[in-house]
Amino acid sequence: MSAVNAIGDYASKIPGAAADIWRQDIVPGWNAHIQPHLSSLADWGGEQWDAVGKALGEIGDGFAILYKGTASEFGQAYKEQFDQMYGGGVQKLEGLLVSAGVPQEDVAAFKQMVVDSFDAAIDVTQDINNRGFSVVVSEMWDGVSHEVASAWGESIQPHLDTAGSWTQEQWANLGTLVREVTDGARSIAQGAPGQFGQNYKEQFNQVCGNAMQQIEDSLVQAGVDRAAIASFRQTVENSLPS
Numbered sequence: 001m002s003a004v005n006a007i008g009d010y011a012s013k014i015p016g017a018a019a020d021i022w023r024q025d026i027v028p029g030w031n032a033h034i035q036p037h038l039s040s041l042a043d044w045g046g047e048q049w050d051a052v053g054k055a056l057g058e059i060g061d062g063f064a065i066l067y068k069g070t071a072s073e074f075g076q077a078y079k080e081q082f083d084q085m086y087g088g089g090v091q092k093l094e095g096l097l098v099s100a101g102v103p104q105e106d107v108a109a110f111k112q113m114v115v116d117s118f119d120a121a122i123d124v125t126q127d128i129n130n131r132g133f134s135v136v137v138s139e140m141w142d143g144v145s146h147e148v149a150s151a152w153g154e155s156i157q158p159h160l161d162t163a164g165s166w167t168q169e170q171w172a173n174l175g176t177l178v179r180e181v182t183d184g185a186r187s188i189a190q191g192a193p194g195q196f197g198q199n200y201k202e203q204f205n206q207v208c209g210n211a212m213q214q215i216e217d218s219l220v221q222a223g224v225d226r227a228a229i230a231s232f233r234q235t236v237e238n239s240l241p242s
Helices: 003-013 017-033 046-065 078-099 104-131 133-142 146-160 168-190 200-221 226-238
Strands: none
Touching (some): 017 200, 046 078, 078 104, 104 168, 133 146, 133 168, 146 200, 146 226, 168 200, 200 226
């Protein structure tokens, strides 16, 4: 197993929106800070790669814990649960990378990206539990534009208000997907359209397309009219700079 395969493979083993966080937050950080150094490790054997894979698996398990059970399952807050679940994997991975000659500053930068990504997802889930899904998600969309927030509130949220059978896991999953899309839309709007040789809409579809599709699938399951969903997506895309 190569390191680049290991980091990518674990996305398929992580449920729901957590897989999108892994792909969008963790894989780019690995490719930027870690992979260039590992590419020259011709003397590494199967034992070392297996150890890397095991550590990545523990980190992936940490991602998955958000979407199982409740915050009180272990008598801890989400951040404490995550420290318990993924902290050991991060420490093992850090030791392996340092022993392989990866500079400490690159290891520290990657580790910080992992922690920041976890914290952001945890904060969304806790915020939804504390203040309610509609309030939190409306604020997220408002960060893109007032028009987007209004469109969500008028065309989408009323249907979700009647989705009484949804579980905490489903609300957390949808909230995390919305965070991914709103963060991506704001980031794209702040950049230059030619940065990746694409216009803003193409960048949005590349960066946020998968998460947006999962949002739409969830809305269909909640009984939202497909025409309303399509209209909302158009409002989101229209909010991007032209």
